[in-house]
Amino acid sequence: MADEKTAKLEAFRKEVRAWLRANLPKGWGTPEYKVLEGFTQERHDLGKWWTKKCYEAGYTGFGYPKEYGGIERPREEIMVIREEMARTGTPGAPSSLGLLLAAPTLMAHGQEWQKKRFIPKIMSGEESWCEGFSEPNAGSDLANVQTYAVRDGDEWVVKGQKCWTSMWKFADFGILIVKTDLKAPRHRNLTAFIFDTTSKGFERRPLRQMTDESEFGELFFDDMRIPHANMMGEQGRGWYVAMTTLTAERSMGGEQVVSQQGGEIRLGSGVDNLIELARARKRFGKALWDDPVYRQKIAQAAIEEDAYRSWGPAFRAKARKGGASLGATLSFEASVSKNYWAESRQRRAMLIEDMLGSYSQLMSGSKHAVAEGSWVYEILRSRGASIEMGTTEINRNIIAERILGLPREDSAKKAQEK
């Protein structure tokens, strides 16, 4: 029986390999094939094309019910698909936050028609999403959102601005948190909506980051109209919708993201790449991988990556036990996962900086940049990890108050003042 199962899985593995050989872009995996990186339209379109192909073949879209476009497969087959995709590498998913945060939020708070309309197109990569939460004066203090919406018949009219919106450029839809009640107390005055980026009165502009790219941008709403039917969750309960979204992204959407990207969960640059870098870089005539200090640091990076990978399934199991499924409720453990990811990624970036020495100052475009500046990109991009999805300090506050039971920040302050 066990032999039969193994033989069946081996046959399936052959099938997946053959499919990948036949469907990956021409020249994929050869030195001549230039892998597209960054937030370009070309890279996004390639991700869309690839995801659609995978979805149609039944190689992505796992973990969601069939009626919302989910693809059902035995767990062992999913593992085979992931292993084979990780082995060959794939063009990855489109530049979108659909899978990471929109689909889990829709599952938890979306109306039936919203789940049926939007989730399948997220799974197939056809439609992209962004998250319109932060504003110039509402980052950590998200409850201070000033963008507001006023009801006009069957529509809401939105005015205001959002900023630092990741994947802003490619988004077809977004989750928007706005004030809908100017008199209600904080946390009870917000409502979540799904907005269409082709709506009249909507405009988006890039923001330039230290990496020299525009992964995030600004959104402007000048009397943009949203149908009332696009409300997600109840009126005045937008805070809870936002917390579900943040929980999903802080836990990194776990398996969902991995399944679409066909890779492994990583803390930035993988350990195998660090080893290659240590082999190539020399100090005082010796390769860094012969140096005991660097060997220790790389081993530490490997331990952290393994711990992070093992932690994901445990986190999801715990969340499910507490009654949550696919982002249905809040789980404060997500803050532990987020901080661990951010801090390990930054430690790894500092190790890269150390290994590159003075070459760590040369960005893409310099003829002396190592690996066309991709290492320096990782060093610079890692800084944002402790800010995005809630800063490290905010997540520590959540861990202290909600998991460890320490007094709330404001009550601790009051006690000090006494």
Ligand SMILES: Cc1cc2nc3c(=O)[nH]c(=O)nc-3n(C[C@H](O)[C@H](O)[C@H](O)COP(=O)(O)OP(=O)(O)OC[C@H]3O[C@@H](n4cnc5c(N)ncnc54)[C@H](O)[C@@H]3O)c2cc1C
């Ligand atoms: C790469 C990147 C991508 C992003 N993508 C998105 C996106 O897609 N959508 C979106 O809506 N937003 C996005 N953001 C915005 C992000 O959520 C905010 O930048 C973040 O919440 C912090 O808000 P802020 O920048 O206003 O900093 P502030 O809130 O002004 O914080 C400044 C400093 O004060 C500290 N601080 C603030 N309050 C407290 C407190 N109570 N206790 C202790 N310390 C505190 C903070 O930790 C921080 O160090 C992104 C940010 C980055 C860097």
